[in-house]
Amino acid sequence: MGTYEQSLSSAVQHDEIEAMMQTKGISLTESIRIAFSTLLANKMRSLLTALGVIIGVAAVVALLAIGRGAQEEIAESITINGANLLTVRSGSLSSGGFGSDGGKSRSLIMKDVQALQDSARNPSVINVSPEYSSFGSIVAGAQNTSSMVTGVTPVYQDVRNAQLNSGEFISDSHVKSSTSVAVLGARVAATLFGTSDPIGQSIRIEGLSFKVIGVLKLKGGSTFGSLDDAILVPLTTAQTKLFGARDPYTGKPSLSSITVQARDEQSIRQAAQEIALTIREEHRLPLEGGADDFSVDNQQDLINTLTESRRTMTIYLGAIATISLIVGGIGIMNIMLVSVRERTREIGLRKAIGARERDILTQFLIEALTLSTAGGLIGLTLGVLIAVVANETGQSRASVSMSSVVLAVGFAMAIGLFFGIEPARRAAKLDPIEALRAD
Known part of the structure; x- marks a missing residue:
């Protein structure tokens, strides 16, 4: 008799056999107690057997939590940024960023903005915000950081719903005179100045001195770049003093993007068509069938793209987690088959004193179910x-839902039942006489 069988005999046989002699069968409660006694008799083997289930359930719960967190983040982004915004950028996605003449794509310039502001040509458009953005190094005293620096005009405040916490926003006079002033997002202001009031303080952007005139309210959201981390300067200051961006065709200051506000969410598609037609006319491109040297994206398109990419990643990683669960199930089946072989005499003795096939079947199924459920609960924890750590470290937003908990643990239990059927069936079909003769 092996070590496992000896442990089992001392922990199980005496009380259970006596109970069976009294009841001519095994109750469900007794089967559960026997299952726990059996598994606890060999803790390390039970733990290693359940390892695949533990890893699979942990992966499923963590992945579903991260996927759910991403969906919540996307929904917040729609609310924060506005679902009726479109972004025009130079370079065509379909033509690889090249114009129809084979040269480099034409940049967006203020002439394009003025054309988009023409309500006769674009009746679905209510606001147009020209912008130039680039990452820059920021220094304030002993503090330094890197952040997105965006050149804007006063209309940006309305289009982006950029509410001030203190100070003032960029004005037309700042834009006209290319003044070196800046408005800070709430998070970058806290990074540079802590609890001190930034208004009136000086910062250096790419080595140039700027006076802080305003701080935005904390807005939240990070899916497409949060205003909390932004530094806003007058558009002309960004174009001429900081980054020197110019259109290669006209030599005029260029824009990195134009944000367009449609009348409402229902006008998005119509506004996109009007914008595309207007820019084609301004850039002297074919109105139909030609390659564009610009792209028009709306929030929903960006959201759909991001959602689809995250969904694809979740499916692939979920498949890996499922494979891990199946491997864990195979491990449970193998160890239960070994258990049946080691406990052949015990099974024969129980059948000889009155245990029915369904009693043996039930006991071994419960043992497999107990093993997989324990693994599922450990994996769930x-x-x-993992989800908590992801949230705390800011690596990813994760939100655990009750449905994901039920799904993961339920799947683990199903794995245990499915892969426990064959060992349980073999144990139940053993001939008691042959079993008692086994060594």
């Missing part, structure tokens, strides 16, 4: 911890 590990998955939740």
Whole structure:
């Protein structure tokens, strides 16, 4: 008799056999107690057997939590940024950023903005915000950081719903005179100045001195770049003093993008068509069938793209997690088959004193179910911890839902039942006489 069988005999046989002699069968409660006694008799083997289930459930819970967090973040982004915004950028996605003449794509310039502001040509458009953005190094005293620096005009405040916490926003006079002033997002202001009031203080952007005139309210959201981390300067200051951006065709200051506000969410598609037609006319491109040297994206398109990419990643990683669960199930089946072989005499003895086939079948199924459920609960705990760590470290937003908990643990239990059927069936079909003769 092996070590495992000896441990089992001392922990199980005496009380259970006596109970069976009294009841001519095994109750569900007794089967559960026997299952726990059996698994606890060999803790390390039970843990290693359940390892695949633990890893699979942890992965499923963590992935579903991260996917759910991403969806919540996307929904917040729609609310924060506005669902009726479109972004025009130079370079065509379909033509690889090259114009129809084979040269480099033409940049966006203020003439394009003025054309888009023409309500006769673009009746679905209510606001147009020209912008130039680039990453820059920021220094304030002993503090330094890198952040997105965006050149804007006063209309940006309305289009982006950029509310001030203190100070003032960029004005037309600042834009006309290319003044070196800046408005800080709430988070970057806290990074540079802590609890001190930034208004009136000086910062250096790419080595140039700027006076802080305003701080935005904390807005939240990070899917497409949060205003909390932005530094806003007058558009002309960004174009001429900071980045020197010019259109290669006209030599005029260029724009990195134009944000367009449609009348409402229902006008998005119509506004996109009007914008595309207007820019084609301004750039002297074919109105139909030609390659564009610009792109028009709306929030929903960007959101759909991001959602689809995250969904694809979740499916692939979920498949890996499922494979891990199946491998864990195979491990449970193998160890239960070994258990049946080691406990052949015990099974024969129980059948000899009155245990029915369904009693043996039930006992071994419960053992497999107990093993997989224990693994599922440990995996659930590990998955939740991963989600908590992801949230705390800011690596990813994760939100654990009750449905994901039920799905993961339920799947683990199903794995245990499915892969426990064959060992349980073999144990139940053993001939008691042959079993008692086994060594």
